[in-house]
Amino acid sequence: MKTLFAAYRVTDLDRSLGFYTALGYAVLGRVEGGDGTRLVILKFPDEPAASLELVHRPGAGPVDVGSGFDHLAIQVEKLAGTMATLTEAGLSPGPLQHPGGPHGPKTPGLTDPDGYRIELVEWPSGHPDGMTAADFD
Template structure:
């Protein structure tokens, strides 16, 4: 088995698409339905969809406070990413070092519906992120 994608239900599809394309996602395709629309997204270097926006306006506003915590995205250079996102009109938080100066670098931002997104730059000692070797 493998994880295929993560799906977020969104209140305003256009507003969410503007946010996620500014973040770097590209639209792979749309699946329209009766009073709904699914939009499949991926980063340019990914071979397949990894993220889905689910728009069902008849379900009312989105409530992200019911158990969801955050989505984590790996970046190559966090300082460059923060600069690019700020120029694109997004508002990422400051660069943080939660594991100390030799640990990962992180920053947080929030999408239009309140979903929290963690941007992570792994240190050279964790080139592939968190793996089984991390816990060995």
């Protein structure tokens, strides 16, 4: 088994799509439902398949991001350049943090239009892609 993608319910699909494309996602496909539901499937250009779905269900009531979801983590190669690009695109990354100490990952955060938190992660030089059991030894 493997995780395919996360799906977020969003209030305004166009506004959220603008945010996530500014973050670097590309549209992989769209699905229109008969009840007004619209889905947009996204991926980063270097990813082989979908990694995020935006779900707009106008009849489902307000979006509540405080009901258990914490954050989405996104790995970046060059954090300084990514933060500059995001700022130029009108997004507001938060302050740089070092949750693993000065030699660990660098992680600023940002928040999407519905309040979903996103954590950008730059691993230290030589760290493999992703988080593994070795990160907890």
